[in-house]
Amino acid sequence: MNPKELIARRVAREFNDGDFVNLGIGIPTMVADYLPEGVSIFLHAENGFLGMGPAPAAGNEDWDIVNAGGQPSSILPGGASFDSLTSFGIIRGGHLKATVLGALEVDQEGNLANWMIPGKMVPGMGGAMDLVVGARQVIIAMEHTAKGRPKILKKCSLPLTAVKEADLIVTEMGVFDYRDGLTLIEIGPGVNLDDLKAVTPAEYKISPDLKTMAA
Amino acid sequence: MAKIISKQQAAALIPDGASVMFGGFMNCGGPKTVVEALIEAGRKDLTFICNDSGLPGIGVAKLIENKRVKKIIATHVGLNQETGRQINAGEIEYELIPQGTFVERIRAAGAGLGGVLTPTGVGTIVADGKEVHSFEGRSYLLERPLKADFAVIRGRRADPLGNISYRRATRNFNVAMATAAEVVIAEVEEIVEAGQIDPDQVMTPGIFVDYLVRA
Structure with a gap:
């Protein structure tokens, strides 16, 4: 299975039927395609609606409904539209079960950086800082390294998005949570502990109940 | 009553150097008609206050591309490379x-508040120079009101009193911006008679709106 699909499938298992969730761009967006049988979630689009549906077919775009990336989207029956004040009230007010987003770096304290690289990339944080502070669960879904460079660190070096807000990290090499300090709770299929350690500078515990991520 | 004017008259109201809020999210719900008129009228040195700088070649992006903006105040500019280029080259002031x-x-400015306390950005560079207040173990940044000389917004339908309704995800920043500028210009797809918009469907009450332009 390709790494991105493995990550998306694993994140999808975090959800219960009826959860309200915000999915970021990239791997997080794929999560909606891999929800377990019988689980249906409501997607929140921070630009102003709940109940986000699939992208419309070419020719059927309604440009009054775009996703947070500005691309044509749709609202499912039972969805609701609102303004940005309500949308960010939903976010900061702790009304979302989870936000799933990528990261450039995340560290053993739960700090994460995903919005700028000084001198190189200054796109702005958009809604990311509000989402990670406000959502009840912050799930980092990302490939384990960036072209071989580790991303799960002792301490983030890039400007932070938020302090101590990460709750779960899912990569193709493993799953970590922060309930009792950074802890490896699942390992990727075919990955051994030494290989993982070699690309994970953060200090982490290994759960006595360590499982293998289901492919 | 709101005054119904042409897009050229709208552009004539806004002088060079003005601070202008533009509604919309990646052009969804963005005031494309008045933006075009501002470009045709040669307006320049604007302080541009908008969620984003749009997608290349469309709507508000043209103000950046045509170098009409002295300072940009936004949340995300990553989908318009020209904005990033101008920022990195030091050609444009910016605040993200x-x-x-x-x-x-923006809401605080329009609602008579001295500021808002938000947990978003605590411990990041967003907090630089800001007061931090702590209550019940949680820290908050004091964020001050943001207002402008003009707000240029876009709605689906308006009546001559300036009452506006919006469709789907186009409400976004338009609702808050309508409250926070000295002069509010709303472009709308349709102007109907008073009474044709059900009071329960009015999302921007006409009290906030000075001018209407047909989109």
């Missing part, structure tokens, strides 16, 4: 604000 904070600062 978390999206939830951006809209709450």
